[in-house]
Amino acid sequence: MKLALLGYGRMGKEIEKIALERGHEIVIKTSGDDTYQITDADVAIDFSIPTAAFGNISNCIEHNVPVVSGTTGWLDEYDDVIQLCETKKGAFIYASNFSLGVNIFFELNRQLAKMMKLQNQYDISIEEIHHTKKLDAPSGTAITLAEGIIGNTDKSGWELDRKSSDEIIPIKAIRTPEVPGTHTIQYDSEVDSIEIKHTAHNRKGFALGAVIAAEWLKDKQGVFTMRDVLNIG
Incomplete structure:
Protein backbone atom coordinates (compact mmCIF):
# COMPACT_ATOMS: atom_id res chain seq x y z
CA MET A 1 0.00 0.00 0.00
CA SER A 99 -3.94 2.96 20.13
CA LEU A 100 -5.76 -0.37 20.05
CA GLY A 101 -5.54 -0.55 23.84
CA VAL A 102 -6.96 2.95 24.26
CA ASN A 103 -9.92 2.13 22.03
CA ILE A 104 -10.66 -0.93 24.14
CA PHE A 105 -10.31 1.41 27.16
CA PHE A 106 -12.89 3.74 25.56
CA GLU A 107 -15.35 0.84 25.47
CA LEU A 108 -14.62 -0.12 29.09
CA ASN A 109 -15.23 3.51 30.04
CA ARG A 110 -18.63 3.53 28.31
CA GLN A 111 -19.67 0.26 29.92
CA LEU A 112 -18.56 1.39 33.40
CA ALA A 113 -20.46 4.66 32.98
CA LYS A 114 -23.64 2.71 32.19
CA MET A 115 -23.16 0.61 35.32
CA MET A 116 -22.54 3.68 37.49
CA LYS A 117 -25.37 5.83 36.13
CA LEU A 118 -27.66 5.32 39.14
CA GLN A 119 -24.87 5.43 41.75
CA ASN A 120 -25.22 9.11 42.60
CA GLN A 121 -22.96 8.87 45.65
CA TYR A 122 -19.87 8.82 43.37
CA ASP A 123 -18.07 11.88 42.02
CA ILE A 124 -16.58 11.33 38.56
CA SER A 125 -13.26 12.82 37.47
CA ILE A 126 -10.73 12.42 34.66
CA GLU A 127 -6.98 12.97 34.82
CA GLU A 128 -4.68 12.95 31.82
CA ILE A 129 -0.88 13.21 31.73
CA HIS A 130 1.06 13.98 28.56
CA HIS A 131 4.47 15.18 27.47
CA THR A 132 5.18 18.91 27.58
CA LYS A 133 5.08 19.19 23.75
CA LYS A 134 1.38 18.29 23.70
CA LEU A 135 -0.28 21.35 22.15
CA ASP A 136 -3.86 20.95 23.38
CA ALA A 137 -5.28 20.57 26.88
CA PRO A 138 -7.22 18.56 27.72
CA SER A 139 -6.14 15.92 25.25
CA GLY A 140 -8.52 14.63 22.61
CA THR A 141 -8.39 11.27 24.36
CA ALA A 142 -9.59 12.83 27.62
CA ILE A 143 -12.42 14.58 25.78
CA THR A 144 -13.45 11.30 24.13
CA LEU A 145 -13.48 9.65 27.56
CA ALA A 146 -15.63 12.49 28.93
CA GLU A 147 -18.03 12.18 26.00
CA GLY A 148 -18.30 8.43 26.64
CA ILE A 149 -19.39 9.16 30.20
CA ILE A 150 -21.74 12.00 29.21
CA GLY A 151 -23.45 9.76 26.65
CA ASN A 152 -24.22 7.14 29.29
CA THR A 153 -24.95 9.15 32.45
CA ASP A 154 -26.78 12.29 33.53
CA LYS A 155 -23.64 14.41 33.18
CA SER A 156 -24.09 17.28 30.72
CA GLY A 157 -20.51 18.40 30.04
CA TRP A 158 -16.88 18.61 31.10
CA GLU A 159 -14.62 21.44 32.20
CA LEU A 160 -10.88 21.77 32.65
CA ASP A 161 -9.61 22.26 36.22
CA ARG A 162 -12.99 22.39 37.93
CA LYS A 163 -14.39 20.62 40.97
CA SER A 164 -16.87 17.85 40.37
CA SER A 165 -20.58 18.67 40.32
CA ASP A 166 -23.84 16.90 39.56
CA GLU A 167 -23.66 18.04 35.92
CA ILE A 168 -19.99 18.57 35.08
CA ILE A 169 -17.06 16.15 34.79
CA PRO A 170 -13.78 17.82 35.84
CA ILE A 171 -10.70 17.08 33.74
CA LYS A 172 -7.22 17.64 35.13
CA ALA A 173 -4.47 17.99 32.50
CA ILE A 174 -0.87 17.48 33.60
CA ARG A 175 2.17 18.05 31.37
CA THR A 176 5.36 16.16 32.24
CA PRO A 177 8.44 15.54 30.07
CA GLU A 178 8.58 12.26 28.13
CA VAL A 179 5.16 10.88 29.11
CA PRO A 180 3.44 9.34 26.04
CA GLY A 181 0.00 9.43 27.66
CA THR A 182 -1.76 8.28 30.83
CA HIS A 183 -5.53 8.55 31.35
CA THR A 184 -7.43 7.77 34.54
CA ILE A 185 -11.17 7.69 35.23
CA GLN A 186 -12.12 7.78 38.90
CA TYR A 187 -15.45 7.29 40.67
CA ASP A 188 -14.95 8.48 44.24
CA SER A 189 -17.36 8.21 47.18
CA GLU A 190 -17.14 8.54 50.95
CA VAL A 191 -16.70 4.80 51.36
CA ASP A 192 -14.62 3.72 48.34
CA SER A 193 -13.19 4.54 44.93
CA ILE A 194 -13.35 2.78 41.58
CA GLU A 195 -10.63 3.56 39.04
CA ILE A 196 -9.77 2.49 35.51
CA LYS A 197 -6.52 3.58 33.91
CA HIS A 198 -4.64 3.31 30.65
CA THR A 199 -0.90 3.95 30.52
CA ALA A 200 0.99 4.14 27.22
CA HIS A 201 4.59 2.99 27.52
CA ASN A 202 5.70 4.49 24.20
CA ARG A 203 4.34 5.92 20.94
Missing part, protein backbone atom coordinates in the same frame (compact mmCIF):
# COMPACT_ATOMS: atom_id res chain seq x y z
CA LYS A 2 1.26 3.49 -0.87
CA LEU A 3 0.94 5.84 2.10
CA ALA A 4 1.04 9.62 2.44
CA LEU A 5 2.22 10.93 5.80
CA LEU A 6 0.73 14.39 6.30
CA GLY A 7 2.71 15.63 9.27
CA TYR A 8 6.21 14.25 9.68
CA GLY A 9 6.92 14.98 13.31
CA ARG A 10 7.53 12.44 16.04
CA MET A 11 4.31 10.56 15.32
CA GLY A 12 4.86 10.69 11.56
CA LYS A 13 8.31 9.15 11.95
CA GLU A 14 6.96 6.41 14.23
CA ILE A 15 4.17 5.67 11.73
CA GLU A 16 6.73 5.48 8.92
CA LYS A 17 8.74 2.90 10.85
CA ILE A 18 5.69 0.71 11.54
CA ALA A 19 4.38 1.05 7.97
CA LEU A 20 7.70 -0.03 6.46
CA GLU A 21 7.86 -2.99 8.85
CA ARG A 22 4.40 -4.04 7.61
CA GLY A 23 5.49 -3.88 3.95
CA HIS A 24 4.02 -0.54 2.91
CA GLU A 25 5.62 2.21 0.84
CA ILE A 26 5.80 5.85 1.93
CA VAL A 27 5.27 7.98 -1.19
CA ILE A 28 4.63 11.37 0.49
CA LYS A 29 6.12 12.87 3.64
CA THR A 30 5.13 16.45 4.29
CA SER A 31 5.30 19.01 7.06
CA GLY A 32 4.02 22.55 6.73
CA ASP A 33 3.62 24.01 3.24
CA ASP A 34 5.40 21.30 1.21
CA THR A 35 3.83 20.69 -2.20
CA TYR A 36 2.74 17.15 -3.02
CA GLN A 37 0.44 15.19 -5.31
CA ILE A 38 -1.93 13.39 -2.97
CA THR A 39 -3.24 11.09 -5.72
CA ASP A 40 0.12 9.28 -5.63
CA ALA A 41 -1.07 7.63 -2.40
CA ASP A 42 -3.58 4.84 -1.77
CA VAL A 43 -4.32 6.17 1.75
CA ALA A 44 -3.20 9.24 3.70
CA ILE A 45 -2.46 9.43 7.41
CA ASP A 46 -2.75 12.92 8.92
CA PHE A 47 -0.85 13.67 12.11
CA SER A 48 -0.23 17.32 11.40
CA ILE A 49 -1.14 20.36 13.51
CA PRO A 50 -4.65 21.73 14.25
CA THR A 51 -4.35 24.61 11.76
CA ALA A 52 -3.34 22.29 8.91
CA ALA A 53 -5.61 19.30 9.56
CA PHE A 54 -8.79 20.54 7.89
CA GLY A 55 -6.95 21.49 4.70
CA ASN A 56 -5.09 18.19 4.59
CA ILE A 57 -8.20 16.10 5.14
CA SER A 58 -10.31 18.10 2.67
CA ASN A 59 -7.62 17.81 0.00
CA CYS A 60 -7.57 14.03 0.38
CA ILE A 61 -11.34 13.71 0.19
CA GLU A 62 -11.54 16.07 -2.80
CA HIS A 63 -9.09 13.79 -4.64
CA ASN A 64 -10.73 10.51 -3.58
CA VAL A 65 -7.88 9.43 -1.32
CA PRO A 66 -9.03 7.73 1.90
CA VAL A 67 -7.69 9.59 4.93
CA VAL A 68 -7.04 8.65 8.53
CA SER A 69 -6.59 11.58 10.94
CA GLY A 70 -5.26 11.60 14.47
CA THR A 71 -4.77 15.35 14.73
CA THR A 72 -6.73 16.95 17.57
CA GLY A 73 -7.73 20.56 18.16
CA TRP A 74 -9.53 21.12 14.82
CA LEU A 75 -12.92 19.55 15.53
CA ASP A 76 -14.92 22.77 15.13
CA GLU A 77 -14.70 21.88 11.42
CA TYR A 78 -15.47 18.18 11.83
CA ASP A 79 -19.04 18.45 10.54
CA ASP A 80 -17.78 20.18 7.39
CA VAL A 81 -15.44 17.24 6.75
CA ILE A 82 -18.26 14.76 7.24
CA GLN A 83 -20.47 16.65 4.79
CA LEU A 84 -17.65 16.82 2.24
CA CYS A 85 -16.96 13.11 2.66
CA GLU A 86 -20.61 12.27 2.05
CA THR A 87 -20.81 14.58 -0.97
CA LYS A 88 -17.63 13.24 -2.57
CA LYS A 89 -18.30 9.64 -1.51
CA GLY A 90 -14.95 9.59 0.24
CA ALA A 91 -13.52 7.56 3.08
CA PHE A 92 -12.50 9.00 6.44
CA ILE A 93 -11.58 7.90 9.96
CA TYR A 94 -10.91 10.31 12.80
CA ALA A 95 -9.77 9.14 16.21
CA SER A 96 -8.52 11.13 19.14
CA ASN A 97 -6.28 8.15 19.84
CA PHE A 98 -5.47 5.24 17.51
CA LYS A 204 4.45 2.62 19.05
CA GLY A 205 0.88 1.69 19.98
CA PHE A 206 -0.50 4.94 18.53
CA ALA A 207 1.42 4.43 15.29
CA LEU A 208 0.45 0.77 14.92
CA GLY A 209 -3.23 1.60 15.36
CA ALA A 210 -3.05 4.35 12.73
CA VAL A 211 -1.45 2.01 10.19
CA ILE A 212 -3.99 -0.73 10.93
CA ALA A 213 -6.79 1.82 10.44
CA ALA A 214 -5.27 2.86 7.09
CA GLU A 215 -5.07 -0.78 5.99
CA TRP A 216 -8.71 -1.28 6.96
CA LEU A 217 -9.93 1.92 5.24
CA LYS A 218 -8.37 1.24 1.83
CA ASP A 219 -11.05 0.70 -0.85
CA LYS A 220 -13.89 1.61 1.52
CA GLN A 221 -16.40 4.46 1.35
CA GLY A 222 -17.93 6.32 4.28
CA VAL A 223 -17.15 7.84 7.66
CA PHE A 224 -15.87 5.36 10.22
CA THR A 225 -14.38 5.13 13.71
CA MET A 226 -11.96 2.81 15.44
CA ARG A 227 -14.96 0.89 16.74
CA ASP A 228 -15.55 -0.14 13.13
CA VAL A 229 -11.90 -1.06 12.63
CA LEU A 230 -11.85 -3.19 15.79
CA ASN A 231 -15.42 -4.49 15.37
CA ILE A 232 -16.32 -3.28 18.86
CA GLY A 233 -19.95 -2.95 19.89
Whole structure:
Protein backbone atom coordinates (compact mmCIF):
# COMPACT_ATOMS: atom_id res chain seq x y z
CA MET A 1 0.00 0.00 0.00
CA LYS A 2 1.26 3.49 -0.87
CA LEU A 3 0.94 5.84 2.10
CA ALA A 4 1.04 9.62 2.44
CA LEU A 5 2.22 10.93 5.80
CA LEU A 6 0.73 14.39 6.30
CA GLY A 7 2.71 15.63 9.27
CA TYR A 8 6.21 14.25 9.68
CA GLY A 9 6.92 14.98 13.31
CA ARG A 10 7.53 12.44 16.04
CA MET A 11 4.31 10.56 15.32
CA GLY A 12 4.86 10.69 11.56
CA LYS A 13 8.31 9.15 11.95
CA GLU A 14 6.96 6.41 14.23
CA ILE A 15 4.17 5.67 11.73
CA GLU A 16 6.73 5.48 8.92
CA LYS A 17 8.74 2.90 10.85
CA ILE A 18 5.69 0.71 11.54
CA ALA A 19 4.38 1.05 7.97
CA LEU A 20 7.70 -0.03 6.46
CA GLU A 21 7.86 -2.99 8.85
CA ARG A 22 4.40 -4.04 7.61
CA GLY A 23 5.49 -3.88 3.95
CA HIS A 24 4.02 -0.54 2.91
CA GLU A 25 5.62 2.21 0.84
CA ILE A 26 5.80 5.85 1.93
CA VAL A 27 5.27 7.98 -1.19
CA ILE A 28 4.63 11.37 0.49
CA LYS A 29 6.12 12.87 3.64
CA THR A 30 5.13 16.45 4.29
CA SER A 31 5.30 19.01 7.06
CA GLY A 32 4.02 22.55 6.73
CA ASP A 33 3.62 24.01 3.24
CA ASP A 34 5.40 21.30 1.21
CA THR A 35 3.83 20.69 -2.20
CA TYR A 36 2.74 17.15 -3.02
CA GLN A 37 0.44 15.19 -5.31
CA ILE A 38 -1.93 13.39 -2.97
CA THR A 39 -3.24 11.09 -5.72
CA ASP A 40 0.12 9.28 -5.63
CA ALA A 41 -1.07 7.63 -2.40
CA ASP A 42 -3.58 4.84 -1.77
CA VAL A 43 -4.32 6.17 1.75
CA ALA A 44 -3.20 9.24 3.70
CA ILE A 45 -2.46 9.43 7.41
CA ASP A 46 -2.75 12.92 8.92
CA PHE A 47 -0.85 13.67 12.11
CA SER A 48 -0.23 17.32 11.40
CA ILE A 49 -1.14 20.36 13.51
CA PRO A 50 -4.65 21.73 14.25
CA THR A 51 -4.35 24.61 11.76
CA ALA A 52 -3.34 22.29 8.91
CA ALA A 53 -5.61 19.30 9.56
CA PHE A 54 -8.79 20.54 7.89
CA GLY A 55 -6.95 21.49 4.70
CA ASN A 56 -5.09 18.19 4.59
CA ILE A 57 -8.20 16.10 5.14
CA SER A 58 -10.31 18.10 2.67
CA ASN A 59 -7.62 17.81 0.00
CA CYS A 60 -7.57 14.03 0.38
CA ILE A 61 -11.34 13.71 0.19
CA GLU A 62 -11.54 16.07 -2.80
CA HIS A 63 -9.09 13.79 -4.64
CA ASN A 64 -10.73 10.51 -3.58
CA VAL A 65 -7.88 9.43 -1.32
CA PRO A 66 -9.03 7.73 1.90
CA VAL A 67 -7.69 9.59 4.93
CA VAL A 68 -7.04 8.65 8.53
CA SER A 69 -6.59 11.58 10.94
CA GLY A 70 -5.26 11.60 14.47
CA THR A 71 -4.77 15.35 14.73
CA THR A 72 -6.73 16.95 17.57
CA GLY A 73 -7.73 20.56 18.16
CA TRP A 74 -9.53 21.12 14.82
CA LEU A 75 -12.92 19.55 15.53
CA ASP A 76 -14.92 22.77 15.13
CA GLU A 77 -14.70 21.88 11.42
CA TYR A 78 -15.47 18.18 11.83
CA ASP A 79 -19.04 18.45 10.54
CA ASP A 80 -17.78 20.18 7.39
CA VAL A 81 -15.44 17.24 6.75
CA ILE A 82 -18.26 14.76 7.24
CA GLN A 83 -20.47 16.65 4.79
CA LEU A 84 -17.65 16.82 2.24
CA CYS A 85 -16.96 13.11 2.66
CA GLU A 86 -20.61 12.27 2.05
CA THR A 87 -20.81 14.58 -0.97
CA LYS A 88 -17.63 13.24 -2.57
CA LYS A 89 -18.30 9.64 -1.51
CA GLY A 90 -14.95 9.59 0.24
CA ALA A 91 -13.52 7.56 3.08
CA PHE A 92 -12.50 9.00 6.44
CA ILE A 93 -11.58 7.90 9.96
CA TYR A 94 -10.91 10.31 12.80
CA ALA A 95 -9.77 9.14 16.21
CA SER A 96 -8.52 11.13 19.14
CA ASN A 97 -6.28 8.15 19.84
CA PHE A 98 -5.47 5.24 17.51
CA SER A 99 -3.94 2.96 20.13
CA LEU A 100 -5.76 -0.37 20.05
CA GLY A 101 -5.54 -0.55 23.84
CA VAL A 102 -6.96 2.95 24.26
CA ASN A 103 -9.92 2.13 22.03
CA ILE A 104 -10.66 -0.93 24.14
CA PHE A 105 -10.31 1.41 27.16
CA PHE A 106 -12.89 3.74 25.56
CA GLU A 107 -15.35 0.84 25.47
CA LEU A 108 -14.62 -0.12 29.09
CA ASN A 109 -15.23 3.51 30.04
CA ARG A 110 -18.63 3.53 28.31
CA GLN A 111 -19.67 0.26 29.92
CA LEU A 112 -18.56 1.39 33.40
CA ALA A 113 -20.46 4.66 32.98
CA LYS A 114 -23.64 2.71 32.19
CA MET A 115 -23.16 0.61 35.32
CA MET A 116 -22.54 3.68 37.49
CA LYS A 117 -25.37 5.83 36.13
CA LEU A 118 -27.66 5.32 39.14
CA GLN A 119 -24.87 5.43 41.75
CA ASN A 120 -25.22 9.11 42.60
CA GLN A 121 -22.96 8.87 45.65
CA TYR A 122 -19.87 8.82 43.37
CA ASP A 123 -18.07 11.88 42.02
CA ILE A 124 -16.58 11.33 38.56
CA SER A 125 -13.26 12.82 37.47
CA ILE A 126 -10.73 12.42 34.66
CA GLU A 127 -6.98 12.97 34.82
CA GLU A 128 -4.68 12.95 31.82
CA ILE A 129 -0.88 13.21 31.73
CA HIS A 130 1.06 13.98 28.56
CA HIS A 131 4.47 15.18 27.47
CA THR A 132 5.18 18.91 27.58
CA LYS A 133 5.08 19.19 23.75
CA LYS A 134 1.38 18.29 23.70
CA LEU A 135 -0.28 21.35 22.15
CA ASP A 136 -3.86 20.95 23.38
CA ALA A 137 -5.28 20.57 26.88
CA PRO A 138 -7.22 18.56 27.72
CA SER A 139 -6.14 15.92 25.25
CA GLY A 140 -8.52 14.63 22.61
CA THR A 141 -8.39 11.27 24.36
CA ALA A 142 -9.59 12.83 27.62
CA ILE A 143 -12.42 14.58 25.78
CA THR A 144 -13.45 11.30 24.13
CA LEU A 145 -13.48 9.65 27.56
CA ALA A 146 -15.63 12.49 28.93
CA GLU A 147 -18.03 12.18 26.00
CA GLY A 148 -18.30 8.43 26.64
CA ILE A 149 -19.39 9.16 30.20
CA ILE A 150 -21.74 12.00 29.21
CA GLY A 151 -23.45 9.76 26.65
CA ASN A 152 -24.22 7.14 29.29
CA THR A 153 -24.95 9.15 32.45
CA ASP A 154 -26.78 12.29 33.53
CA LYS A 155 -23.64 14.41 33.18
CA SER A 156 -24.09 17.28 30.72
CA GLY A 157 -20.51 18.40 30.04
CA TRP A 158 -16.88 18.61 31.10
CA GLU A 159 -14.62 21.44 32.20
CA LEU A 160 -10.88 21.77 32.65
CA ASP A 161 -9.61 22.26 36.22
CA ARG A 162 -12.99 22.39 37.93
CA LYS A 163 -14.39 20.62 40.97
CA SER A 164 -16.87 17.85 40.37
CA SER A 165 -20.58 18.67 40.32
CA ASP A 166 -23.84 16.90 39.56
CA GLU A 167 -23.66 18.04 35.92
CA ILE A 168 -19.99 18.57 35.08
CA ILE A 169 -17.06 16.15 34.79
CA PRO A 170 -13.78 17.82 35.84
CA ILE A 171 -10.70 17.08 33.74
CA LYS A 172 -7.22 17.64 35.13
CA ALA A 173 -4.47 17.99 32.50
CA ILE A 174 -0.87 17.48 33.60
CA ARG A 175 2.17 18.05 31.37
CA THR A 176 5.36 16.16 32.24
CA PRO A 177 8.44 15.54 30.07
CA GLU A 178 8.58 12.26 28.13
CA VAL A 179 5.16 10.88 29.11
CA PRO A 180 3.44 9.34 26.04
CA GLY A 181 0.00 9.43 27.66
CA THR A 182 -1.76 8.28 30.83
CA HIS A 183 -5.53 8.55 31.35
CA THR A 184 -7.43 7.77 34.54
CA ILE A 185 -11.17 7.69 35.23
CA GLN A 186 -12.12 7.78 38.90
CA TYR A 187 -15.45 7.29 40.67
CA ASP A 188 -14.95 8.48 44.24
CA SER A 189 -17.36 8.21 47.18
CA GLU A 190 -17.14 8.54 50.95
CA VAL A 191 -16.70 4.80 51.36
CA ASP A 192 -14.62 3.72 48.34
CA SER A 193 -13.19 4.54 44.93
CA ILE A 194 -13.35 2.78 41.58
CA GLU A 195 -10.63 3.56 39.04
CA ILE A 196 -9.77 2.49 35.51
CA LYS A 197 -6.52 3.58 33.91
CA HIS A 198 -4.64 3.31 30.65
CA THR A 199 -0.90 3.95 30.52
CA ALA A 200 0.99 4.14 27.22
CA HIS A 201 4.59 2.99 27.52
CA ASN A 202 5.70 4.49 24.20
CA ARG A 203 4.34 5.92 20.94
CA LYS A 204 4.45 2.62 19.05
CA GLY A 205 0.88 1.69 19.98
CA PHE A 206 -0.50 4.94 18.53
CA ALA A 207 1.42 4.43 15.29
CA LEU A 208 0.45 0.77 14.92
CA GLY A 209 -3.23 1.60 15.36
CA ALA A 210 -3.05 4.35 12.73
CA VAL A 211 -1.45 2.01 10.19
CA ILE A 212 -3.99 -0.73 10.93
CA ALA A 213 -6.79 1.82 10.44
CA ALA A 214 -5.27 2.86 7.09
CA GLU A 215 -5.07 -0.78 5.99
CA TRP A 216 -8.71 -1.28 6.96
CA LEU A 217 -9.93 1.92 5.24
CA LYS A 218 -8.37 1.24 1.83
CA ASP A 219 -11.05 0.70 -0.85
CA LYS A 220 -13.89 1.61 1.52
CA GLN A 221 -16.40 4.46 1.35
CA GLY A 222 -17.93 6.32 4.28
CA VAL A 223 -17.15 7.84 7.66
CA PHE A 224 -15.87 5.36 10.22
CA THR A 225 -14.38 5.13 13.71
CA MET A 226 -11.96 2.81 15.44
CA ARG A 227 -14.96 0.89 16.74
CA ASP A 228 -15.55 -0.14 13.13
CA VAL A 229 -11.90 -1.06 12.63
CA LEU A 230 -11.85 -3.19 15.79
CA ASN A 231 -15.42 -4.49 15.37
CA ILE A 232 -16.32 -3.28 18.86
CA GLY A 233 -19.95 -2.95 19.89
